[in-house]
Amino acid sequence: MGKNNVFTNDIKEVIINEEEIKQRIEELGKEITNIYNDDDDIVMLCILRGAILFMADLAREIDLPVVFDFMDVSSYGASTESSGVVRIIKDMEENIEGRHLLIVEDIIDTGRTLKHVIDMLQTRNPKSIKVVTLLDKPERRVKKEIDADFNGFEIPDEFVVGYGLDFAEKYRNLSFIGVLKEKLYI
Numbered sequence: 748m749g750k751n752n753v754f755t756n757d758i759k760e761v762i763i764n765e766e767e768i769k770q771r772i773e774e775l776g777k778e779i780t781n782i783y784n785d786d787d788d789i790v791m792l793c794i795l796r797g798a799i800l801f802m803a804d805l806a807r808e809i810d811l812p813v814v815f816d817f818m819d820v821s822s823y824g825a826s827t828e829s830s831g832v833v834r835i836i837k838d839m840e841e842n843i844e845g846r847h848l849l850i851v852e853d854i855i856d857t858g859r860t861l862k863h864v865i866d867m868l869q870t871r872n873p874k875s876i877k878v879v880t881l882l883d884k885p886e887r888r889v890k891k892e893i894d895a896d897f898n899g900f901e902i903p904d905e906f907v908v909g910y911g912l913d914f915a916e917k918y919r920n921l922s923f924i925g926v927l928k929e930k931l932y933i
């Protein structure tokens with residue numbers, strides 16, 4: 748596993764390594780750069796806390812003017828199952844009326860978090876709303892209508908950690924995406 752040896756015993760399997768993440772983010776950056784066809788800036792909204800590493804790396808691969816903003820939303824707490832109750836802990840700061848909004852997520856799982864965020868932000872009349880996610884677990888979707896415009900990797904229904912994703916706030920600083928050993932949360 749190379750780096751982050753302190754966590755080696757907790758990880759069952761590395762499913763996406765550091766190099767694969769880097770390459771895919773470069774591709775996503777190009778896709779996103781090519782899709783917008785006006786000169787307006789784009790408000791990149793990082794959904795805290797999991798998406799911070801992805802946001803930081805992706806932003807540098809987008810060759811367009813962007814503005815950073817952050818929203819803190821939580822539904823998992825110290826669990827591997829979404830509570831179903833999405834809490835907005837910190838709202839975004841920018842006024843998005845008439846502007847392009849690009850929501851940056853680390854993972855879409857049940858889709859509940861994103862559904863709640865999109866419903867709320869649509870009422871503020873942005874010019875467009877697009878979603879980019881690093882990971883997508885389509886098998887787990889409860890909110891069937893929720894999908895990303897740009898998706899890094901589809902992954903199976905397993906609880907993953909690393910590259911921003913946590914279990915009980917741990918493992919966010921892993922440089923790869925790995926499956927957590929079940930004995931650690933069951």
Ligand SMILES: O=P(O)(O)OC[C@H]1O[C@H](OP(=O)(O)OP(=O)(O)O)[C@H](O)[C@@H]1O
Pocket residue numbers: 794795796797798820821822823824829852853854855856857858859860861912913
């Ligand atoms: O599609 P869903 O089932 O709603 O799950 C996806 C959400 O769950 C995680 O956030 P979490 O609430 O764990 O907060 P965190 O980003 O601070 O870890 C993740 O970062 C997504 O925002």
Ligand code: HPA
Pocket residue numbers: 823854856905906907908912913914
């Ligand atoms: O698999 C996951 N790992 C970490 N956080 C998550 N939030 C939803 N699904 C996941």
